[in-house]
């Protein structure tokens with residue numbers, strides 16, 4: 001089913017009924033020098049999460065990848081993931097879905113995952129060549145089509161106009177990327193991780209404590225028994241307080 005997207009969107013839209021992975025297509029466009037393209041699909045047949053984990057993308061969802069060529073150092077790239085999570089959360093609010101962000105990249109409703117984000121990039125030492133921000137939203141899909149730990153917009157408020165929701169998201173993301181200083185305050189306000197007890201699996205081991213803040217470009221600050229620890233990547237689990 002073709003989806004109509006407004007021509008005034010801040011990204012040029014490339015739409016596919018079915019594709020392997022919008023992130024793979026985004027990488028292709030990025031390496032060919034394209035920028036400000038949103039690759040969208042109704043269904044993906046080979047989509048992935050972080051660390052090559054599987055991502056379910058049945059027909060009816062919003063599967064998109066944003067191709068960007070910002071003038072930033074590679075170390076700042078995580079702010080794009082946070083901006084995408086804020087944009088998705090704010091867009092969801094416009095259709096009556098009250099979602100919160102679990103650090104770093106999950107958008108949850110009542111603890112169930114509604115949105116996942118996968119940011120990929122290529123960079124030189126001091127500047128990224130490109131960033132592809134992949135955003136997967138379980139929109140008009142059945143609960144049985146996504147994992148048990150997940151939820152869908154259909155389950156929360158019924159089916160929505162995907163084009164309108166996507167346009168909200170693109171506009172909000174565009175606003176945030178042009179005003180990076182607004183990202184962290186918005187992220188903090190939408191976060192369900194801050195003030196929680198967390199266990200974070202990091203490449204360097206487990207960090208256990210209370211999440212107290214997020215710092216630029218997306219570092220989680222955890223108050224542990226041994227003092228403050230700063231975590232830049234990992235999988236975060238909320239614990240009962």
Ligand code: BT5
Nearest residue numbers: 021023047048049050053055056064116117118134136150
């Ligand atoms: C993510 O990984 O959450 C990133 C997902 C990014 C998907 C988008 S869709 C457009 C673009 N094209 C792609 O190929 N990818 C991006 P991670 O944090 O590693 O979470 C992966 C885990 O989420 C899986 O191991 C499952 O447990 C769970 N999962 C799989 N499919 C899901 C779904 N549709 N909804 C919620 N959870 C899901």
